[in-house]
Amino acid sequence: MPGPDLDTGIGALQKILDALRSLPIWLLGGLAGASFVLWKFPAFPVPVPSALRDWLPASAFTFGLITVCKLTSDLVSVLIKRRRGGLARDKMRLDNIYLPMGAMFLTRHVDVTVGIFDPPFRIKMKKAWAILAHRKRRLHVVAAAKTLFEKKRSTSAGIEFGGEFPLREILAIVRNYITIADGELQAKVRRADRSRYEEWGNNSLLTEEEFELFNHIVGERDKLMKRTRWVS
Secondary structure, eight states: OOOHHHHHHHHHHHHHHHHHHTSOHHHHHHHHHHHHHHHHOTTSSSOOOHHHHTTHHHHHHHHHHHHHHHHHHHHHHHHHHHHHHHHHHHHHHIIIIIHHHHHTTSSSOEEEEEEEEOOOHHHHHHHHHHHHHHSOHHHHHHHHHHHHHOOEEEEEEEEOSSOSOOHHHHHHHHHHTTTTSOHHHHHHHHHHHHHHHTOOSOTTBOOHHHHHHHHHHHHHHHHHHHHTTTOO
């Protein structure tokens, strides 16, 4: 068992370390730098007692180590605080914006149709020759060759049943939580709203901008659910 002298020494060392850790970083760094300079440059014009000169290496190492540890601890604390703040904000966006928006499509069933159109070969040949004629051939032979085999792909989406696209409800949620709504969502809502002004016909068919908004809501909801699954 350790004797009382050892216990006393450990207790004194602990108090010294606690006192050093309580010092500001700038002071610890200054003490480490001063100890190192006086140790490595004995001719430095600062009088140092011979009894203290033997302690300069240990002093430089100790102060330097404590400085690095304290800097690392402060940096980790800042990163943890920022991450917690970001997760809390993501949780608010999930609970107040994306989960309610996603719930609107529980009874509105979006049907996606993908169509592939193969243009006539003469049209593709004409386009390929145009590429070669108006541009440098060496750089665009591959692009012209790809044109011969390209196919047009179109995607259309609509709501089969359950009502129209809930743009008004989505817009109301964004307005209520405008301070935490991300910029991408606001931009997509704005474009979807404008697209309906220019679109005439069957309201069950989604405009391209409404379909992009729908995909953003579903994708962002799933991403936020994974990111905040451990946040209470």
